[in-house]
Amino acid sequence: MHTRLNYLYDCGCNDCQAEKKRLNLSLNDTFKRFLNTSLNAFKQLHKNKGYKPEDLKKEKAYQNLVKGTYNILNLGIKDNDMPEKMQRALQSDAFLFGGLKANAQLFEASQLLLNEDGTIRxxxxxxxxFDRLNVLYNQTYLEAEYQFAVNSSEMAAKWSELGTSERYNLQYRTASDDRVRDSHKALHDITLPKEDAFWNSFYPPNGWRCRCTVVEVLKDKYEASESDKSIKAGEKATTEIGKDGKNRLEIFRFNPGKEQKLMPPKHPYNKVAGAKELKNGN
Structure with a gap:
């Protein structure tokens, strides 16, 4: 699983590399401390000689892993001014994501336990x-997830502030610098009503470390874009076929403000064994 996720999280663009460097400098100590929490979870898994999704609610080391992930993602939520209902919804989604992420890495770690004869290594x-898996999930992946949480919560907060006046449309804006990926440049200045279907799937952020945003603009100052043409541009911007033949960017086709979801609802963590039960609260 990790090879597919590693490809998912890092496209190698200038934007990704710059953000990784910045995060490594600003949150290095936070991620290093968390690596100890997650390593304790792997040690507990070895002690238990296996892993079952229901263990997430029983083992303190696993609960600490979930809570630790939530605490890091919540750093990206707390600094944004938004309605209390929105904040609670995003925090709830962050906690769920923490559980799904813990389940994914513990499941993968459990696949390493057995020798060919069925004995525990x-x-x-x-x-x-375990160390390699720990760094991969709880530094490499988590750094990208944290940055997405920062941008996603900011955009959710912005959605809650948007007015209902018929005088305004929404306009897509990139950061307009040399770090913007070409696929997102194609969306710059798309201008459409708030209720247009385009915003259901292509409201920012539209990828890991995406810094795009939206602004309200007067209808009589900016010409409206063609909805169908804009949607096609959005689809192209969120299409990148991986080696497995699947579109690894399709997960970003959601609106965090409208759906009140912090993380991509179709993230691969949702497809790991036991994820469905976790989401259903079992």
Whole structure:
């Protein structure tokens, strides 16, 4: 699973590389401390000689993993001024995402436990593999997830502030610098009513480390774009076929403000064994 996720999280563009460098400098200590929390979860998994999704509610080490992920994502929510109902919804989604992420990495770690004869491998044989998995999920992936949470919550807060006046449309804006990916440049200045279907799928952020935004503009000052043409541009901007033949950017086709979701509802964590039960509260 991790190979597919690694490809999902890092496209290698200038924007991704710049944001990774900035995060490594500003949150380095936070992520380093969390690596100890997640490593304790892997140690508990080895002690238990396996993992079951229902263990997330029973094992303190697993609960700490979920809460630790939530606490980091919540840093991206707390700094935004938004209605209390919106904030609670985003925080609830962050906690759910923390559970799904914990389930995904613990499930993957459990696949490393057994020798070919079915016996449990000694921890010393697994230590380096657990460390690699830990850094991958709880530094590399989590850095991208945190930045997405920052941008997603900011855009959700902005959605809650948008008015209902018929004098205004929404206009898509990039950061207009040399770090903007070409696919997002094609969306710059798209101008459409708030209720247009375009915003259901292509309201920012539209990818990991996306810095795009929307602004309200007067209808009599900016000409409205063609909805169908804009949607096609949005589809192109969120299409990148991976080696598995699947579109790895399709998960970003959602509106965090309108849906009150912090993280992509169709993230691959949702497809790991046990995820459905977690989402249903079982």
């Amino acid at each position: 000694p921890y010393k044989e697994l230590a380096s593999e």
